[in-house]
Amino acid sequence: MTGLFLMVLRYLFLVLFYVLIIWLFWNLIRELRTMGRQVANGEFEGAGGEQPELATSPRLVLLEGGERRVIRVGATTRIGRGPDNEVVLPRADVWECHARILLRHGQYWLEDLSPDGDTRLNGLPVDGPTVLAHGDRVEVGGATLLFERWPRAARAGTA
Amino acid sequence: MRRVELLLLLAVGLYLAVGLAVLYGAGIVKNARVPLVVGGATVAALLAVHCYWSRSGFRGDPTLFPAVALLAATGLVFLLRLDLEYGLRQFVWLLTGLAVLAVTTGLLRDYRLLADYQYLWVAAGAAALLAPLVFGQESGGARSWLKLGAVQFQPSEFAKVFLVVFLAVFLARATERCATGMRLWLPTAGLLVLTLVILGLQNDIGTAAIYFATFLTLVYAATARVVFVAGGVVLLAAGTAVLACVAPHVRVRLETWLNPWPQVQTHGYQITQSLFAIAAGGITGTGLGAGHPEFVPAAHTDFIFAAVVEEMGLLGGVGCILVFVFLVYRGLKMALECRDRFGTLLATGCTALLGWQGFVIMAGVTRLLPLTGVTLPFVSYGGSSLVTCFILLGLLLNISHAGGGSAHEGKRRAAGPRGAGRVSRSHRAFWLPPGGAGPRSDGAPL
Numbered sequence: 165m166t167g168l169f170l171m172v173l174r175y176l177f178l179v180l181f182y183v184l185i186i187w188l189f190w191n192l193i194r195e196l197r198t199m200g201r202q203v204a205n206g207e208f209e210g211a212g213g214e215q216p217e218l219a220t221s222p223r224l225v226l227l228e229g230g231e232r233r234v235i236r237v238g239a240t241t242r243i244g245r246g247p248d249n250e251v252v253l254p255r256a257d258v259w260e261c262h263a264r265i266l267l268r269h270g271q272y273w274l275e276d277l278s279p280d281g282d283t284r285l286n287g288l289p290v291d292g293p294t295v296l297a298h299g300d301r302v303e304v305g306g307a308t309l310l311f312e313r314w315p316r317a318a319r320a321g322t323a
Numbered sequence: 324m325r326r327v328e329l330l331l332l333l334a335v336g337l338y339l340a341v342g343l344a345v346l347y348g349a350g351i352v353k354n355a356r357v358p359l360v361v362g363g364a365t366v367a368a369l370l371a372v373h374c375y376w377s378r379s380g381f382r383g384d385p386t387l388f389p390a391v392a393l394l395a396a397t398g399l400v401f402l403l404r405l406d407l408e409y410g411l412r413q414f415v416w417l418l419t420g421l422a423v424l425a426v427t428t429g430l431l432r433d434y435r436l437l438a439d440y441q442y443l444w445v446a447a448g449a450a451a452l453l454a455p456l457v458f459g460q461e462s463g464g465a466r467s468w469l470k471l472g473a474v475q476f477q478p479s480e481f482a483k484v485f486l487v488v489f490l491a492v493f494l495a496r497a498t499e500r501c502a503t504g505m506r507l508w509l510p511t512a513g514l515l516v517l518t519l520v521i522l523g524l525q526n527d528i529g530t531a532a533i534y535f536a537t538f539l540t541l542v543y544a545a546t547a548r549v550v551f552v553a554g555g556v557v558l559l560a561a562g563t564a565v566l567a568c569v570a571p572h573v574r575v576r577l578e579t580w581l582n583p584w585p586q587v588q589t590h591g592y593q594i595t596q597s598l599f600a601i602a603a604g605g606i607t608g609t610g611l612g613a614g615h616p617e618f619v620p621a622a623h624t625d626f627i628f629a630a631v632v633e634e635m636g637l638l639g640g641v642g643c644i645l646v647f648v649f650l651v652y653r654g655l656k657m658a659l660e661c662r663d664r665f666g667t668l669l670a671t672g673c674t675a676l677l678g679w680q681g682f683v684i685m686a687g688v689t690r691l692l693p694l695t696g697v698t699l700p701f702v703s704y705g706g707s708s709l710v711t712c713f714i715l716l717g718l719l720l721n722i723s724h725a726g727g728g729s730a731h732e733g734k735r736r737a738a739g740p741r742g743a744g745r746v747s748r749s750h751r752a753f754w755l756p757p758g759g760a761g762p763r764s765d766g767a768p769l
């Protein structure tokens with residue numbers, strides 16, 4: 165009788181081992197499905213720095229008065245008064261070709277192009293190319309642009 | 324809400340209880356207090372860690388810890404079955420490991436702090452590697468033990484963590500500033516060669532192999548260039564060939580790997596006993612406590628996988644591999660989801676250490692690879708190894724905490740207290756070199 169009981173317990177030990185493994189993998193598959201739905205709905209938050217194209221595109225949010233303008237950031241984004249810039253800021257204190265944002269090695273770099281160095285990052289002047297982090301404030305002349313690397317997280321963060 | 328984790332941990336507790344009941348029922352553990360105390364305290368400690376995380380708003384992955392607990396519970400049951408004394412010591416080390424895990428996820432929850440002390444890590448790693456050469460004790464042919472009072476420990480285990488952290492910081496900073504050529508390769512290759520030489524002097528080939536594989540994995544993760552991996556593999560093959568000619572014990576190992584049967588009574592004894600044990604297991608195993616894994620030398624440390632396969636069968640062995648596959652998958656996913664380079668590389672490094680170590684010893688025990696003596700993470704007996712593995716787990720969980728945990732918790736997490744400004748500050752503190760020199764200091768064209 166104890167022998168039978170012991171045998172049942174031994175099989176139960178093995179069965180429980182597998183119940184746990186299957187449970188772990190079931191969780192994993194459920195999470196992948198959720199992620200798949202998010203990708204399909206275009207609300208996936210994105211992976212790491214190596215594949216920016218997988219993420220919802222990074223963007224600049226222009227904060228001016230009560231208005232909010234959103235500009236997508238590509239491989240090269242020029243900011244200035246001239247019409248050939250990706251971000252056109254028709255202001256007196258912005259130069260024709262004032263600053264640019266470059267994608268390099270999976271990071272976005274801000275570079276000042278203005279003759280008087282009137283580009284600031286979070287209030288500090290930009291000396292050379294500087295890596296942009298999510299939520300940085302880029303000040304070009306008198307205009308302020310908010311850099312959002314992961315737009316969905318930023319919306320929740322500022323809400 | 325870490326409900327998934329709680330339920331999984333309770334299931335692990337049930338699994339542990341059944342295992343202990345078998346040991347008691349089969350008369351292997353005669354004192355009824357042992358299973359009660361060990362089972363009760365282990366489950367209580369697992370739940371305590373869980374409660375601590377729930378209370379402190381920890382958002383780390385909820386399935387990683389239960390997976391590790393499953394491995395640790397399996398290890399504990401098998402150690403109690405093999406040798407009561409080893410089992411009880413492992414039980415104490417497991418409680419220590421869980422405490423260390425709680426401390427790691429508490430103090431280092433913002434893992435970016437680690438990046439500020441890169442030279443401290445490399446110094447600590449070097450000290451931990453060199454100490455046993457000077458003050459060491461020899462055990463099983465490897466001179467890698469330190470004795471401190473009644474406690475023996477293996478500093479090269481801790482050196483793993485230090486060196487992975489250092490390498491993650493170094494590679495993150497180097498690739499961030501677009502450093503190439505000598506600036507990137509000389510320190511990496513130098514560190515690797517130095518580590519391998521030290522481990523070679525300690526006669527610890529298994530650990531050296533794991534370091535090598537982890538370094539290559541990290542370099543590949545940092546640069547995404549296959550040529551370095553290919554070069555590393557060629558170097559490894561060449562190094563093994565040279566060692567086989569120069570060092571007789573390496574040649575003996577290779578020969579026993581290729582054909583252990585002529586030396587079944589001498590050098591091949593351990594591996595052939597392991598193969599016999601695995602064969603004895605069949606599909607579902609002999610049943611816990613019904614086999615003879617004690618015939619395999621070192622069944623409690625390096626060869627615990629053979630013991631598991633003998634008594635839980637092919638199913639148990641495949642199950643163990645599946646749990647490691649799960650750990651590696653989760654770890655690499657955390658690395659991909661991490662939003663800064665240091666975190667990505669650190670998660671890759673921790674995962675690579677655990678994964679390669681598991682692979683090297685499971686492959687060694689089953690004669691897929693030449694046998695090298697390392698522990699099976701979380702399962703084998705060994706305090707240093709267990710505590711180190713829990714530190715690695717803690718670091719991984721911290722990275723997943725920063726990444727915000729799993730996808731199906733996305734909505735709740737997004738509403739969390741993490742403001743955009745805070746993220747920005749911590750990133751900047753980490754990435755920009757001090758003094759505002761700017762990332763262009765190395766003259767990289769933009």
